[in-house]
Amino acid sequence: MFADERKTQILFLLNQSQSILVSDLATSLDVSETTIRRDLQDLEEQGLLKRTHGGAITFQMASFEPSMVEKADFYAEQKMQIAKQAVAMVKTGDTLLLDSGTTTLQMARILPDQNLTIVTNSLPIGTELSRRKNIKLVMLGGELRSNTEALVGAYCEMILQNIHVDKVFLGANGIDLFKGVTTPNSAEASTKRAMIQTGRQVILVADHSKFGQIHFAKICDVKDLSCIITDELPSAEYLSEFTKQNIAVKPPLSDAWEEDG
C-alpha cells in the first residue's frame, strides 16, 4: 500500500467515527505508529483533520463555534488574547475607563479582583463588575443603544466632563491612517470622543480585521492614541506610521514591553 492510499484511508476511517486512535490506525493499516503520526502530521498541515494526543478528530468535533456558542463570534479567541494583553497593563490602584464592546467585556471578565476603580458606559460590563468586592464601579449614564448595550448621549458626556482616569480602553470598528478611528454610529462616536478627553493614556483594543476599515463616524485621529493592542501586527505601512507618532503596538505573543506609549 502506498503512502497516499494510506492517507486517504485514514481520512475515510476518520469520517466514519469522527475520532480515531493512532494505535488503531497502526493496527488496521499494518504500519508502525510512527508512520501513522507522520501521516497525521501531513494531513493536519493540509487542514484535513485536527490532531490530538493519541489520535485525531474531525474539525466538527474540534470546533465549538458553529452551533455551540450562541454568538457566532469568530474572533473570540483573538479577543481573549487582546484582553489579556490589556489587563496586563493594569496596576493596582488604577482608575480605568472601559468603553463598551466585546473585547472590553472580556477584559472585565478576566480583570483581577484587586483594588481598582472602573468607569464604564457598558451595561454588561457594569453587571459583570458589580459582584467584585475590591472594584469600585462608576457607571456612566445616558440613553441605551440596544445593539451595543452602550450608554451614550448628553448625560453620559456630562459625567465624562467631570472625571479623569489613568487609562481609557477604547473599542472601535475601523482604523485607517488617513481617515482615523471610526465607528458606524455618530452618537457613540461622540461619546467615545468625550472618553478620550478624560484619560491620560488612550489604549485602543482592536483585532487585526479592523485595520484599513473605515466607518461612518470619526472618533479621532490615529495620533490621538497612546497605544494599540491587537492580535496580529498590521502592515509595515501602518507600523512605521505608528512608530513615527510614538504609538506603542502590542500584539499578544510578545512578553516584555515598556509601559509608556
Added chain:
Amino acid sequence: MFADERKTQILFLLNQSQSILVSDLATSLDVSETTIRRDLQDLEEQGLLKRTHGGAITFQMASFEPSMVEKADFYAEQKMQIAKQAVAMVKTGDTLLLDSGTTTLQMARILPDQNLTIVTNSLPIGTELSRRKNIKLVMLGGELRSNTEALVGAYCEMILQNIHVDKVFLGANGIDLFKGVTTPNSAEASTKRAMIQTGRQVILVADHSKFGQIHFAKICDVKDLSCIITDELPSAEYLSEFTKQNIAVKPPLSDAWEEDG
C-alpha cells in the same frame, strides 16, 4: 475520548442547560473531577464559559444570576402583588423613573412591552429592560452601591437635575408618620430625594412590614408622596393621616381606583 472532544461535549451540554456541575460532568464523561476542572479552566480562558463553585455557567446565565439581596427575599409574593398594582398605573407613552429595589425590579419584569421611556438607577433593572424593543431606557450614572446594586452620588443627581418624568416609583425601608420616609444609607437617601424632585407624581412601593420602621437617613416627609402601593392596609392611624394629606393608598386586592393621588 480525547480531551478536545470532551471539551466540545462540555460546551454542548452546557448550552443545553445553561449551567452544569463538575460532579455531573465527571460522571457522564467518565473522568475525574480534577480533569473536568482543568477542562473548564481551559474553556474559561478561551472565553467560552464562566466558572462557578461546583460547575460552570454560560455568560447569558451569568448576567441573570439573582443577587444575594433578591435570594433572601421573604416577601417575594407580596412584592409581586405590589408590582402588579404599580404596573397597572402605567400608560402607553409614559416616562417613568424606577428606583432600585426588588419591588421595582419585579415591576420592570412585568412591564408590558409598550411605548415607554424608563429612567432608572438600578443595574439589574437596566439589564432587564435592555432587551425590550419598545422601551427607551435611560440609565442614571454614578457610583455603584454593591448591596443594592443601585447607582448613587453626585453624578447620578447631576443627571436627575436635568430630567423630568411623569411618575417616580420609589422604594424605601421605613415609613413613619413623624419621621417620614427613611432608608439606612445616606447616599441613597440623597439620590432618592433628587428623584422625588424630578417627578410630577411620586409613588412609594412598600410592603406592610415597612410601616412604622425608622432608618438612619431621611428621604422625605410622608406628605411629599402622591401615592403608596402596599400589600396590606396599614393601621387606622396611618390611613387617616394619609387621607388627610390626600395620599392614595393602594392595597393589591381592590380593583378600580381613580388615578390621581
Added chain:
DNA sequence: TCGTTTGTGCTTGAATGTGCTCATTATATT
C-alpha cells in the same frame, strides 16, 4: 556497482494527560 532519495521503524528524552492527596478557600448551615 555506487550514491542518493524516499519511506519506514526503532529508541530515547521530553511533553502531555490524568488522577490522587492535602492545604486553602468558598459556600452553606447553625
Added chain:
DNA sequence: AATATAATGAGCACATTCAAGCACAAACGA
C-alpha cells in the same frame, strides 16, 4: 458570627504519547 461542609488549586506520581535523531532497506538513476 462561628462552624461545618464542599469545592478548589497546587504539587506530585504515573502512564501514555510524542518528536527528533538515527538506522535500515527498497527504489531509482548514473
